[in-house]
Amino acid sequence: MAYANKLKDDLDDALREAGLRVTRQRAAIVKVLTEAEDHPDAHEVHRRASEIDNTVSLATVYRTLAVLSDKGIVxxxxxxGAPARFETADAPHHDHIIDVDTGAVVEFASAEIERLQREIARQHGFEVVSHRLELYCRRRKDKR
Incomplete structure (x- = not known):
């Protein structure tokens, strides 16, 4: 619970630093983001936030997501081929598999992939400072 409160506080602080008040509507958006176990797009954030406070506008969702993204909190x-999706930036590093048929997003982590990326960068005279890996996949028909 303390972890969720810290994340909420970080999101609220980012809004205030950007000169935005933490209104009921923005509080609903923050609640959606802190509780999301998936990668909702802006319309889904709006839908969920509207269940909490029916006065939340889509414009407020977009503005809030832009500020939180600019601040590196989201x-x-x-x-x-899909609308932008959002997740809080506090999760441990992970990569994504995107199902090209359904749009489902699966998070995964692989020590072997991380090792290979560092090794490839090193072989080319570089050091990895950041990366993002997205695999666009389709479910296999066979079970092999």
Whole structure:
């Protein structure tokens, strides 16, 4: 619970630093983001926030997501062929598989992939400072 409160406080602080008041509507958006276990797009954030406070406008959702993204508190994912999706930036590093048929997003972490990326960068005279890996996949028909 303390962790969720810290995240909420960080989101609220980012809004205040951007000169935005933490209104009931923005508080509903923050609640949606802190409780999301998926990667909702702006329309889904709006739908969920509207269940909490029916006065939340889509414009407020977009403005709030833009501020939180600019502050680095929320990650904006622009997966190919789909609206941007959002998740809080506090999660441990992970990569994404995007199902090209359904749009479902699956998070995964692989120590082997991380090792290979560092090794490839090193071989080319670089050091990885950040990366994002997105695999666009389709469910296999066979069970092999």
């Amino acid at each position: 990650h904006r994912h622009a997966f190919e």
